[in-house]
Amino acid sequence: MSERKRTHLRIIWLRLKRNKIAVVGFFIVLLYVVVAAFAPYIAPYDPYKQDLSKSFAPMSWEHPLGCDEFGRDLLSRIIYGARVSITIQIGSIVIALLIGVFLGAVGGYYGGRLDEVIMRLMDILLAFPGMLLALAIISMLGPSLRNLIIAIGIYSIPQFARITRGAVIAVKENEYIKAARAIGEKDSSIIMLYVLPNALSPIIVQTTLRMATVLLTAAGLGFLGLGVQPPTPEWGAMLSNARMYLRVAPGVAFFPGFAIMLVVLGFNLFGDGLQDALNPRLKE
Amino acid sequence: MGKELLRVEGLTTHFYTEEGVVKALDGVTFSIEEGEIMGLVGETGCGKSVTATSIMRLIPSPPGRIVSGRILFEGKNLLELSESEMRGVRGKEIAMIFQDPMSSLNPVLRVGFQVLEAIMTHSRVTFQEGMRRVKEIFGRVNIPDVDESVNKYPHQFSGGMRQRVMIAMALSMQPKLLIADEPTTALDVSIQAQILSLIKRLQREFSTSVLLISHDLGVIATMAQKVGVMYAGSIIEYGSVEEIFNNPLHPYTKGLLNAIPRLDSDREWLEVIPGSVPNLIYPPSGCRFHPRCPLAREECVQEKPSLVEVERGHMVACHEYNRG
Amino acid sequence: MGRFIARRLVMLIPVLIGVSIMSFLILHLAPGDPAELLAGEEATQQDIIRVRHQFGLDKPLYVQYFRFVKGIFDGELKSLKFELPVIDVIGPRLVNTLELSLASIVIAVVIGMLAGVLSATHRYSWIDYISTVVALMGVSLPVFWWGLLLILLFAVKIGILPSGGMGGFSHLILPAVVLGTASTAIIARMTRSSMLDVLRQDYITTARSKGLVERIVVYRHALRNALIPTVTVVGLQFGYMLAGAVLTETVFSWPGVGRLLVDSILSRDFPVVQASLLIIAGVFVLVNLAVDIIYALLDPRIRYE
Numbered sequence: 010m011s012e013r014k015r016t017h018l019r020i021i022w023l024r025l026k027r028n029k030i031a032v033v034g035f036f037i038v039l040l041y042v043v044v045a046a047f048a049p050y051i052a053p054y055d056p057y058k059q060d061l062s063k064s065f066a067p068m069s070w071e072h073p074l075g076c077d078e079f080g081r082d083l084l085s086r087i088i089y090g091a092r093v094s095i096t097i098q099i100g101s102i103v104i105a106l107l108i109g110v111f112l113g114a115v116g117g118y119y120g121g122r123l124d125e126v127i128m129r130l131m132d133i134l135l136a137f138p139g140m141l142l143a144l145a146i147i148s149m150l151g152p153s154l155r156n157l158i159i160a161i162g163i164y165s166i167p168q169f170a171r172i173t174r175g176a177v178i179a180v181k182e183n184e185y186i187k188a189a190r191a192i193g194e195k196d197s198s199i200i201m202l203y204v205l206p207n208a209l210s211p212i213i214v215q216t217t218l219r220m221a222t223v224l225l226t227a228a229g230l231g232f233l234g235l236g237v238q239p240p241t242p243e244w245g246a247m248l249s250n251a252r253m254y255l256r257v258a259p260g261v262a263f264f265p266g267f268a269i270m271l272v273v274l275g276f277n278l279f280g281d282g283l284q285d286a287l288n289p290r291l292k293e
Numbered sequence: 294m295g296k297e298l299l300r301v302e303g304l305t306t307h308f309y310t311e312e313g314v315v316k317a318l319d320g321v322t323f324s325i326e327e328g329e330i331m332g333l334v335g336e337t338g339c340g341k342s343v344t345a346t347s348i349m350r351l352i353p354s355p356p357g358r359i360v361s362g363r364i365l366f367e368g369k370n371l372l373e374l375s376e377s378e379m380r381g382v383r384g385k386e387i388a389m390i391f392q393d394p395m396s397s398l399n400p401v402l403r404v405g406f407q408v409l410e411a412i413m414t415h416s417r418v419t420f421q422e423g424m425r426r427v428k429e430i431f432g433r434v435n436i437p438d439v440d441e442s443v444n445k446y447p448h449q450f451s452g453g454m455r456q457r458v459m460i461a462m463a464l465s466m467q468p469k470l471l472i473a474d475e476p477t478t479a480l481d482v483s484i485q486a487q488i489l490s491l492i493k494r495l496q497r498e499f500s501t502s503v504l505l506i507s508h509d510l511g512v513i514a515t516m517a518q519k520v521g522v523m524y525a526g527s528i529i530e531y532g533s534v535e536e537i538f539n540n541p542l543h544p545y546t547k548g549l550l551n552a553i554p555r556l557d558s559d560r561e562w563l564e565v566i567p568g569s570v571p572n573l574i575y576p577p578s579g580c581r582f583h584p585r586c587p588l589a590r591e592e593c594v595q596e597k598p599s600l601v602e603v604e605r606g607h608m609v610a611c612h613e614y615n616r617g
Numbered sequence: 618m619g620r621f622i623a624r625r626l627v628m629l630i631p632v633l634i635g636v637s638i639m640s641f642l643i644l645h646l647a648p649g650d651p652a653e654l655l656a657g658e659e660a661t662q663q664d665i666i667r668v669r670h671q672f673g674l675d676k677p678l679y680v681q682y683f684r685f686v687k688g689i690f691d692g693e694l695k696s697l698k699f700e701l702p703v704i705d706v707i708g709p710r711l712v713n714t715l716e717l718s719l720a721s722i723v724i725a726v727v728i729g730m731l732a733g734v735l736s737a738t739h740r741y742s743w744i745d746y747i748s749t750v751v752a753l754m755g756v757s758l759p760v761f762w763w764g765l766l767l768i769l770l771f772a773v774k775i776g777i778l779p780s781g782g783m784g785g786f787s788h789l790i791l792p793a794v795v796l797g798t799a800s801t802a803i804i805a806r807m808t809r810s811s812m813l814d815v816l817r818q819d820y821i822t823t824a825r826s827k828g829l830v831e832r833i834v835v836y837r838h839a840l841r842n843a844l845i846p847t848v849t850v851v852g853l854q855f856g857y858m859l860a861g862a863v864l865t866e867t868v869f870s871w872p873g874v875g876r877l878l879v880d881s882i883l884s885r886d887f888p889v890v891q892a893s894l895l896i897i898a899g900v901f902v903l904v905n906l907a908v909d910i911i912y913a914l915l916d917p918r919i920r921y922e
Binding site for chain 1: 766860882890
Binding site: 351389397415449 | 740818819820822823824825826827828829830837838841842845915916917918921
């Protein structure tokens with residue numbers, strides 16, 4: 010890595026460290042990833058194991074968050090739920106990145122008709138507000154984990170495409186790009202080696218912030234019964250069940266939702282911090 | 294010798310920033326008489342604009358603060374007034390025009406309204422009467438098609454016209470003092486002359502005093518009777534325009550005047566003042582010019598020279614002239 | 618100005634067409650034979666053949682598409698569950714969603730803008746700090762959880778508000794607050810940053826130099842400028858509400874178009890699903906157009922081109 014790049018990274022790192030809120034966000038995200046990764050070792054019980062005698066058991070030393078209507082330990086279900094959520098997030102973001110960045114880079118670099126067509130397509134995808142597109146796709150394919158990942162992945166494509174395209178266009182007219190073309194370097198290597206690295210920071214920021222949106226969408230779809238199907242522990246679906254028993258056992262509704270909020274908050278805080286660290290507007 | 298209108302004494306303004314305390318003004322002292330045009334000249338960053346905003350008490354208060362000094366306007370110390378009393382002064386007794394008329398006018402409000410505001414804030418008139426006055430002053434600053442123009446937006450005018458709007462706004466209440474901060478810097482050269490002559494004419498008509506700030510010595514020479522030369526936060530030479538231009542005393546003033554290329558000299562090289570403008574967070578000790586001064590001595594590093602009258606009305610802050 | 622609107626409308630048309638095509642294709646991209654999907658689970662072979670003929674599924678795709686679009690507006694396209702034209706099913710629900718969205722956006726704008734202006738004018742004070750924290754949380758809050766919590770508090774524990782359904786003001790307030798929360802946070806943040814930008818501008822110093830009271834400087838000079846980019850955000854939020862209401866409507870059993878969409882998906886009422894998607898997306902696109910127009914109206918620099 011060149012000397013200049015190394016100092017550049019150091020400056021970003023220092024800026025990030027100074028932003029305490031972003032640091033909090035980072036640790037929340039870290040906690041989330043660790044819990045998801047080591048779920049089998051952390052969770053005290055099997056999240057699928059039912060014990061009807063313990064139905065709606067209150068919080069206790071044995072069951073720190075109590076049990077749900079089937080007597081399953083809530084804490085374990087939430088811990089495993091992190092796994093499910095992170096799987097959905099990673100899966101859909103990978104899809105969105107691969108397709109979105111590709112489309113944005115190609116459209117931005119070549120311009121002209123191709124760019125127009127791609128942008129129109131993105132506009133059409135964006136014409137479906139909020140979760141609507143994901144809903145539409147799920148309604149087509151039917152609810153399951155795999156379809157959820159596809160639906161949310163597709164719904165996330167336009168943002169990545171737009172951001173990549175913007176960054177590519179900004180760099181396209183630079184001298185060294187023209188020089189590389191003049192030498193006869195292949196377009197694909199120009200894009201990969203010179204153009205895309207410039208788009209890296211907005212893409213990273215978008216990825217982090219998108220993780221938050223994806224989680225909210227997945228949980229929302231789960232809540233509607235259109236996401237991951239029971240008995241798989243997914244935080245949104247758990248809330249949907251809890252809704253029926255709100256009077257009896259409010260805890261079952263509280264904790265999964267709180268988990269969602271906490272993780273989303275973590276990604277938002279960290280993403281905002283990243284954005285400030287990578288593009289510092291004068292903080293007055 | 295007219296009556297004294299404004300007297301600034303030892304004005305010191307600091308800005309408290311993340312990197313440190315910027316000592317922008319370090320004891321600025323000068324005075325302006327009634328009906329007089331005084332120029333304030335110096336390089337970018339020497340504190341000219343800060344002086345202007347300090348007089349108006351428009352220094353943005355989180356980072357900035359007027360630390361000490363007195364600003365006597367018609368005998369009253371402006372620094373002792375309450376904020377609401379000061380508002381009565383702004384726009385009515387003292388008015389200001391700024392460098393870039395495009396960014397200094399509100400883009401979403403009609404220009405007629407913006408001038409009307411100045412009038413209706415300080416006088417109890419009806420809307421109709423106010424608009425009549427607006428149109429009248431538009432006429433006086435030579436804005437054509439007055440009835441249409443008052444309803445237009447700033448972006449619909451050219452740079453020179455916008456500056457006329459600003460002048461109209463500032464002079465609408467016939468203030469006793471007009472502060473003009475680089476009024477022509479953002480304009481084309483041909484328009485500059487028009488605006489300057491407009492200011493001069495109105496100054497005579499309204500008997501307004503003017504504090505004219507510029508980095509352009511030519512502008513000062515054409516317009517002002519008196520001039521103060523600023524360097525790094527204080528006035529280092531001060532006197533009538535003839536005196537300063539024909540008989541500059543301070544090494545910095547000499548350097549400034551020497552840096553102007555002249556058609557009637559044989560010199561082939563442009564004279565340059567060595568070094569660069571000091572960092573005002575860690576300004577040089579004593580006389581702030583000493584690192585760049587060819588005449589610098591031990592006492593220049595130790596002690597800051599004060600403004601001393603060398604000849605009639607001609608004052609200099611330099612140890613070279615401070616003896617006896 | 619008229620040309621501006623006309624140009625925007627023209628750009629809309631391909632998007633609207635694309636949206637309608639996508640909605641139409643839902644039925645055909647789903648795995649399985651469309652006729653079987655429409656006929657339902659207990660259909661016999663005869664039923665399927667009948668359905669295929671009835672819905673024109675044996676005709677070429679583009680014919681079906683035109684039939685679909687036409688069918689929405691002339692009542693030919695009927696809901697499988699209610700046996701009414703889809704437009705009659707969707708229409709009243711759309712109005713309900715509109716009512717909820719309007720209430721929510723009003724709350725969001727009033728509270729959000731006020732918080733944003735106060736934040737900007739009292740930087741670094743406790744108001745600013747709390748607003749920022751609350752705004753960050755507001756954006757991270759899962760709508761359905763927040764709704765459940767409020768129901769728990771007001772309907773279950775305190776019992777002063779109903780937990781669902783539509784009715785008078787008391788039925789509207791909780792869903793409106795829940796739906797408006799995220800938007801309030803976003804509008805507050807946007808107003809704040811917009812105001813901060815504007816307050817740094819030269820013309821604000823000019824305004825003060827005329828001797829104007831700070832209140833006028835902030836509300837007449839600064840806010841008028843800060844509103845321009847904020848309006849865009851408000852419009853977009855309103856658009857999202859029309860569709861994001863899905864979750865809120867489900868939690869509060871609000872009979873809106875979002876809930877209708879979900880129910881139709883679950884009950885495999887494809888015509889309603891397709892038509893709802895098309896209509897909701899169409900409304901969203903039109904709201905965006907309206908936002909663009911309002912933006913142009915507010916900024917004299919664009920209006921007097």
